[in-house]
Amino acid sequence: GAVVSQHPSRVICKSGTSVKIECRSLDFQATTMFWYRQFPKKSLMLMATSNEGSKATYEQGVEKDKFLINHASLTLSTLTVTSAHPEDSSFYICSARVVGRLYNEQFFGPGTRLTVL
Amino acid sequence: SQELEQSPQSLIVQEGKNLTINCTSSKTLYGLYWYKQKYGEGLIFLMMLQKGGEEKSHEKITAKLDEKKQQSSLHITASQPSHAGIYLCGAERAAGNKLTFGGGTRVLVKP
Numbered sequence: 001g002a003v004v005s006q007h008p009s010r011v012i013c014k015s016g017t018s019v020k021i022e023c024r025s026l027d028f029q030a031t032t033m034f035w036y037r038q039f040p041k042k043s044l045m046l047m048a049t050s051n052e053g054s055k056a057t058y059e060q061g062v063e064k065d066k067f068l069i070n071h072a073s074l075t076l077s078t079l080t081v082t083s084a085h086p087e088d089s090s091f092y093i094c095s096a097r098v099v100g101r102l103y104n105e106q107f108f109g110p111g112t113r114l115t116v117l
Numbered sequence: 118s119q120e121l122e123q124s125p126q127s128l129i130v131q132e133g134k135n136l137t138i139n140c141t142s143s144k145t146l147y148g149l150y151w152y153k154q155k156y157g158e159g160l161i162f163l164m165m166l167q168k169g170g171e172e173k174s175h176e177k178i179t180a181k182l183d184e185k186k187q188q189s190s191l192h193i194t195a196s197q198p199s200h201a202g203i204y205l206c207g208a209e210r211a212a213g214n215k216l217t218f219g220g221g222t223r224v225l226v227k228p
Contacts, residue, residue, distance in 0.1 A: 004159070034215065043205060044160075044218045093159055106216060108152070108160035 006109035023094030030096035123219035140206035148209035
């Protein structure tokens with residue numbers, strides 16, 4: 001199966017700083033990547049859809065100026081949490097949709113645990 | 118998501134016993150996906166169902182989608198400790214559309 005990596009796997013930062021999380025498709029091209037957020041013991045909540053070469057589409061209630069998404073190539077999307085606060089602490093997971101696949105099969109990264117002190 | 122209900126929320130079974138997880142949508146689905154997640158890790162794709170009445174099996178896991186394409190079940194036969202984890206169903210409303218996830222079912226298999 002296709003492999004998606006995320007970096008870093010864990011990050012601890014101080015309140016007010018910005019944190020960048022990378023999502024890479026290692027052995028396939030992904031025109032579309034998705035960013036999810038997961039709270040403890042909760043399901044995944046879609047934050048935004050990242051399209052290569054265009055602006056991301058954010059879900060209702062997600063601040064686009066807070067969570068900056070850049071999809072500069074067919075294998076890399078980045079999520080930057082700007083001016084992080086403790087309430088931004090969460091598990092962030094990305095997924096990538098394979099180009100040319102008939103179904104909406106998404107391959108997920110291992111996730112990034114963000115802790116804001 | 119309130120549009121996609123999973124039940125039960127958690128499940129503890131004795132090793133060797135069968136278990137079933139249900140996923141119900143308020144609207145007709147284009148596709149229904151099942152994933153497994155271990156705590157603090159990403160999601161592992163299990164199966165995808167698209168046709169009404171479809172049933173797929175992989176090893177000891179069987180997933181079904183009803184004829185109306187609004188309800189799916191995931192059945193594990195003779196459960197093992199390796200089956201422990203969080204099972205998530207994801208709904209696709211239209212072709213190429215985003216996935217909406219259910220609340221997840223935590224499964225614990227007691228040896």
